[in-house]
Amino acid sequence: MQDPRKDVLTIRNxxxxxxxxxxxxxxxxxxxxxxxxxxxxxxxELISPDPATGAxxxxxxxxxxxxxxxxxxxxxxxxxxxxxxxxxxxxxxEWPEVAA
Numbered sequence: 006m007q008d009p010r011k012d013v014l015t016i017r018n019x020x021x022x023x024x025x026x027x028x029x030x031x032x033x034x035x036x037x038x039x040x041x042x043x044x045x046x047x048x049x050e051l052i053s054p055d056p057a058t059g060a061x062x063x064x065x066x067x068x069x070x071x072x073x074x075x076x077x078x079x080x081x082x083x084x085x086x087x088x089x090x091x092x093x094x095x096x097x098x099e100w101p102e103v104a105a
Contacts, residue, residue, distance in 0.1 A: 021068030023037060024063050025037040025042075025047065025049045026049065027049060027052035027053075027054065027059060027062070028049040028052075031048075031050050033049070034047050039071070041071070042066055042073050046072070046073060046075075047075075061078035061079065063077075063078075064076070
């Protein structure tokens with residue numbers, strides 16, 4: 006959901022596992038992850054907007070455990086993908102340049 010303050014998703018409670026990335030306000034954490042999630046450590050409003058430090062960071066709460074866990078997904082750049090393709094696909098057409 007894009008705005009946790011709006012009750013646009015009336016079946017919200019049917020989703021037992023929840024993921025929250027960077028949020029604007031501390032109050033939104035409990036709206037997304039459930040009551041008390043922020044008090045148990047899910048500080049989503051403190052996740053950095055800087056892609057170098059905040060990209061892929063989130064807090065996850067699963068149905069079987071009320072304590073949220075901080076996670077970070079891996080970040081793969083366009084350069085990394087091209088380098089992998091160069092090694093794995095011989096004699097391929099050159100990729101166009103992408104501004105960094």
